[in-house]
Amino acid sequence: MSDLAADAAQDQVAASLDAADPLAPLRELFVLDDGTVYLDGNSLGALPARVPKxxxxxxxxxxxxxxxxxxxxxxxxxxxxxxxxxxxxxxxxxxxxxxxxxxxxxxxxxxxxxxxxxxxxxxxxxxxxxxxxxxxxxxxxxxxxxxxxxxxxxxxxxxxxxxxxxxxxxxxxxxxxxxxxxxxxxxxxxxxxxxxxxxxxxxxxxxxxxxxxxxxxxxxxxxxxxxxxxxxxxxxxxxxxxxxxxxxxxxxxxxxxxxxxxxxxxxxxxxxxxxxxxxxxxxxxxxxxxxxxxxxxxxxxxxxxxDGVRIEDVRAKSLALTDFFLRCVAAYTGAGAEVAVRSLTPAEHARRGSQVALLCDPAERAEGVMAELIGRGVVGDFRRPGVLRFGFTPLYTAFQDVERAARVLGEVIGGPR
Amino acid sequence: MSDLAADAAQDQVAASLDAADPLAPLRELFVLDDGTVYLDGNSLGALPARVPKxxxxxxxxxxxxxxxxxxxxxxxxxxxxxxxxxxxxxxxxxxxxxxxxxxxxxxxxxxxxxxxxxxxxxxxxxxxxxxxxxxxxxxxxxxxxxxxxxxxxxxxxxxxxxxxxxxxxxxxxxxxxxxxxxxxxxxxxxxxxxxxxxxxxxxxxxxxxxxxxxxxxxxxxxxxxxxxxxxxxxxxxxxxxxxxxxxxxxxxxxxxxxxxxxxxxxxxxxxxxxxxxxxxxxxxxxxxxxxxxxxxxxxxxxxxxxDGVRIEDVRAKSLALTDFFLRCVAAYTGAGAEVAVRSLTPAEHARRGSQVALLCDPAERAEGVMAELIGRGVVGDFRRPGVLRFGFTPLYTAFQDVERAARVLGEVIGGPR
Missing domain, CATH: 3.40.640.10 (Type I PLP-dependent aspartate aminotransferase-like (Major domain))
Structure with missing residues (x-):
């Protein structure tokens, strides 16, 4: 499969996952900028729309x-x-x-x-x-x-x-x-x-x-x-x-x-x-x-x-989101990249929270990579030394957000293409 | 001087004091209900008008x-x-x-x-x-x-x-x-x-x-x-x-x-x-x-x-407000009242903060007196046993508020009339 075909495949997978997501309608309860993928809810959650009133x-x-x-x-x-x-x-x-x-x-x-x-x-x-x-x-x-x-x-x-x-x-x-x-x-x-x-x-x-x-x-x-x-x-x-x-x-x-x-x-x-x-x-x-x-x-x-949300359903989606992110990162990064990334987050579900931490090599590039990601509308955060953190809040994060984040990361660090 | 004449006199004094008050314009910076005398700023200050925006x-x-x-x-x-x-x-x-x-x-x-x-x-x-x-x-x-x-x-x-x-x-x-x-x-x-x-x-x-x-x-x-x-x-x-x-x-x-x-x-x-x-x-x-x-x-x-307010001016007005309140309370309460009130707050300026505490006799009437005051639009608070507290915030309290509060107190506890 060519790289372009692989991209298209992840795109399509994301769209199907979103279509099948029972929590997808909850996104409407939040104020989110459609131009931004907000993966920093593990630091500051997004604004629920009812709060200002x-x-x-x-x-x-x-x-x-x-x-x-x-x-x-x-x-x-x-x-x-x-x-x-x-x-x-x-x-x-x-x-x-x-x-x-x-x-x-x-x-x-x-x-x-x-x-x-x-x-x-x-x-x-x-x-x-x-x-x-x-x-x-x-x-x-x-x-x-x-x-x-x-x-x-x-x-x-x-x-x-x-x-x-x-x-x-x-x-x-x-x-x-x-x-x-x-x-x-x-x-x-x-x-x-x-x-x-x-x-x-x-x-x-x-x-x-x-x-x-x-x-x-x-x-x-x-x-x-x-x-x-x-x-x-x-x-x-x-x-x-x-x-x-x-x-x-x-x-x-x-x-x-x-x-x-x-x-x-x-x-x-x-x-x-x-x-x-x-x-x-x-x-x-x-x-x-x-x-x-x-x-x-x-x-x-x-x-x-x-209201009416089961935490078990949130967990199921969280794992699906992080699984999918790791899969997309593997697809969009790797050989030929200027910066290599390696997940510090356990692959086993039983040992994984709701975030993915990617360690950059060389580590000193991480802060610049995150700045570039944010500049391109993918908001995560940086933790010394060399860690990119991406948090996944199942209530408002879509699989298409995840795919975009990984794709932009690939573009920033120089992916397999 | 008849009691009615005394009332009129305090009214007039209050109006003159307000007219001469250099801090009077600051009241406009707060959200205040004109029907209420808010003397509980020593517990919760009033809302500054710019805060909601x-x-x-x-x-x-x-x-x-x-x-x-x-x-x-x-x-x-x-x-x-x-x-x-x-x-x-x-x-x-x-x-x-x-x-x-x-x-x-x-x-x-x-x-x-x-x-x-x-x-x-x-x-x-x-x-x-x-x-x-x-x-x-x-x-x-x-x-x-x-x-x-x-x-x-x-x-x-x-x-x-x-x-x-x-x-x-x-x-x-x-x-x-x-x-x-x-x-x-x-x-x-x-x-x-x-x-x-x-x-x-x-x-x-x-x-x-x-x-x-x-x-x-x-x-x-x-x-x-x-x-x-x-x-x-x-x-x-x-x-x-x-x-x-x-x-x-x-x-x-x-x-x-x-x-x-x-x-x-x-x-x-x-x-x-x-x-x-x-x-x-x-x-x-x-x-x-x-x-x-x-x-x-x-x-x-x-x-x-x-902005631009000197705390010394606030203090001068605070003392004038509490002096005037004590004077009005003396004028509007006393002989013939069902409930006697006595100030626990020192008369000397050097020993007085920005509130007046009145001890009720009998003490068990105090809570009811404060409830009645609040019902009539004069908001202070009650502290066991038997104390009515009135706080005076010079930024938004007028001398006419003070006169009204003392007058309503006189009506509630049965003043000299």
Whole structure:
């Protein structure tokens, strides 16, 4: 088959895949520029079309007209729990366990310090000291920085390990284990059920960072007995730039969850203005200060795109999209290219998130390649050293987008033709 | 003078005061309902008229069209420092010391843990241990809860004291002192210059909570040698519900500021994704996670109302407003009322913030009185036990608003007539 014929073949495959895609109509719920292929939803999700109107209403009517009364009349005060309930089914959590607010980093501190305290309470009176904190060595940096701070504040030693080595590394001295569900750089999906079981077996408390999995694939927090989890809402949940993160604390642990950030919004009776702290029951215990209403309202509206959508269907399409991208990249690049690309993302479905990371050789060409791609309307991002990241949001990414992205990449780096 | 004559007199005084008010034109910059007297700007400031348009642009153009590129092209990444520079002159801070982000509660943790660490570093090698944290005993609750957490995380003992007693209480064992500039309940203004000097003299590090003073009166952070300060932006700075708070770290202390929340946005080179933490220089060291752009953009636009406004003029009007309110309350309430009211707010200007707190007798009537006031278009708020709070935002409150509020209060509680 000639190269031109191969191109035409991928084009046709893309068109057929789109025609058969049950999620294709969801694209209409987003604001997308038809001239651009947006493959950076793993960094900032696209704008859901209903958000501008809702935000305008919150600003002009709820703040501008009702003012302070909106804390009760517009349901502002309860928003962190209410929006948490919208996220819960997407990560496999039953009611009353997810709360929204603060950044992911702040939630990592709450979760890790909380986890260490729970582990120590459990271990009280036993010989083992629980003075070690295990950290995914490939973690997104902020988790590592905050874990180091949490270790220092709780008197733990911090030990980075490869996620896959956790079952060997976790032991009677381990208080808590902080893991990323999907590696932000390579797109590798860690084995949450097995690693959670290993952590639990060792008597430690696990914390999962779901930033790159929430909204992209089934997480099954309750089903797999996860202890605590955090995640952001501006990637696959499309909440907007810097939208508030979420915290999950398993029901059975909530009574023992002892936050290092016990702000007034987590008090059992916040408006009593009691000088003595008494923590709220349930998910509200993870709250801190006055909730950020504008951003949370945008997120709440953004989550309406999930009405009637099954996360299993999203996962199926995500895998189909990344499979197809890898296939197109193989077709459009290779021999004769000035820059070689090699996927860092596992080929096995069970180990793949919803992104593909391509390592460039030579690595120093990667930043320029991404700039050129963006200039030609294919938006991914670049991560040092030498990695091109492409994120695939099944709600609004078409197979024809994928084909175009790979084709333009081939043109930029000099493909087989 | 008959009561009716007295009413007429206050009416006329109000009209003359408004006619002579140089800040009166600023009211046009806000969305206000002419049928309502909004005296709750000490809880949630009114909507600045330019905010809805700006926010719509950020959502539709910056997020919707530019997407991820807005982190650089729309200046999102630098926004925490840029908005900090807009707040700085209002609190008497020179450049490079104020950063915006997170809630007040989260900033209290950063500031207090940071203060304890600085005090201990200074005391290293000396006999005194610096193991005590002094807390304003009348503090807004969240500061107390977070201070308790900070004490626990740093191994300090927490000791509540009256703000005025700090000079006697602070000593060689004191690491840090957390004080409220204006008491949220009574409106009492604490003596920041004298208390700051006493804390410094004792070798401790001071943290001021400016939630109820920022935007209401001159704070003079640099002039008085304040070490660290935090404050919210949704009260007298009108940033919107739950808008992000700010953190001030004096230039001379920034190198030693060691945050308990070292998120990736505070890294010296965030996009290097370095597993090792290296703190940024300057105000950026107080950042944590990905900044919350929608809320911060609303705040940035809200701060444009301060263009050309001197905080000293705002203070002069604030005192005139609260003086006039107290005078009208005295005229419209008193003998024969079913509910007696007594001001908890100091009469002396040097000890008064920008609110008036009236204690009701009987106290259990207060909540009903406030509900009735709100029903009649006078919006203040109620704080247990028995306190009616009225906040006066000089940028948009007229003397005729004040007269009406006092008059309606007299009608509700049964005044002298």
């Amino acid at each position: 809702r935000l305008a209403e919150v600003v002009s009517r709820e703040w501008g007209q009702l003012g302070i009364r909106s804390w009760t009349e517009s349901g502002w005060w309860e928003m962190p729990q209410r929006v948490g309930e919208l996220i819960a089914p997407l990560v496999g959590a039953g009611p009353g366990q997810v709360v929204v607010g603060d950044s992911t980093s702040v939630n990592v501190l709450k979760a890790v310090v909380g986890a260490v305290r729970i582990a120590r309470e459990r271990a009280a009176g036993r010989p083992s000291g629980r003075d070690e904190l295990l950290l995914d060595e490939a973690t997104f940096p902020t988790d590592g920085y905050i874990a180091e701070s949490a270790a220092r504040l709780t008197g733990c030693a911090l030990r980075p390990v490869a996620a896959a080595r956790v079952p060997e590394a976790v032991g009677p001295r381990t208080a808590a284990v902080l893991l990323n569900h999907v590696d932000y750089r390579t797109g590798t999906l860690n084995d949450l059920p097995a690693l959670t079981a290993a952590v639990r077996e060792a008597g430690a408390v696990g914390v999962w960072d779901l930033c790159h999995s929430a909204g992209a694939l089934p997480v099954g927090l309750d089903a797999h007995g996860v202890d605590l989890a955090v995640g952001c809402t501006y990637k696959f949940l499309n909440g907007g730039p810097g939208s508030p993160a979420f915290l999950y604390v398993r029901s059975a642990l909530q009574e023992r969850f002892d936050s290092p950030l016990p702000g007034w919004a987590s008090h059992a009776d916040p408006f009593a203005m009691d000088p003595a702290y008494a923590p709220a029951a349930g998910a509200a215990r993870g709250r801190v200060g006055t909730p950020d209403i504008l951003s949370m309202a945008a997120l709440e509206e953004a989550l309406t795109v999930w | 700006r926010l719509a642009e950020v959502v539709s153009r910056e997020w919707g069209q530019l997407g991820i590129r807005s982190w650089t092209e729309s200046g999102w990444w630098e926004m925490p420092q840029r908005v900090g520079e807009l707040i700085a002159p209002l609190v008497g801070a020179g450049p490079g010391q104020v950063v915006v982000g997170d809630s007040t509660s989260v900033n209290v943790l950063k500031a207090v843990v940071g203060a304890v660490r600085i005090a201990r570093e200074r005391a290293a090698g000396r006999p005194s241990g610096r193991d005590e944290l002094l807390l304003d005993e009348a503090t807004f609750p969240t500061d107390g809860y977070i201070a308790e957490s900070a004490a626990r995380l740093t191994g300090c003992a927490l000791r509540p004291v009256a703000a005025a007693r700090v000079p006697e209480a602070v000593g060689p064992r004191t690491a840090a002192v957390l004080l409220n500039h204006v008491d949220y309940r009574t409106g009492t203004l604490n003596d920041l210059p004298a208390l700051t000097a006493a804390v410094r003299e004792a070798g401790a590090v001071g943290v001021w909570d400016l939630c109820h003073s920022a935007g209401a009166l001159p704070v003079g952070l640099d002039a008085h040698g304040v070490d660290l300060a935090v404050g919210c932006t949704y009260k007298f700075l009108n940033g919107g519900p739950g808008s992000p708070a700010f953190l001030y770290v004096r230039s001379a202390l920034q190198e030693r500021f060691d945050s308990p929340l070292p998120g990736w946005a505070s890294h010296a080179d965030p996009f290097a994704m370095d597993p090792a933490y290296a703190p940024a220089a300057g105000a950026a060291r107080g950042r944590v996670g990905t900044p919350d752009i929608l809320s911060m953009a609303a705040l940035e636009e809200a701060l444009t109302v301060w």
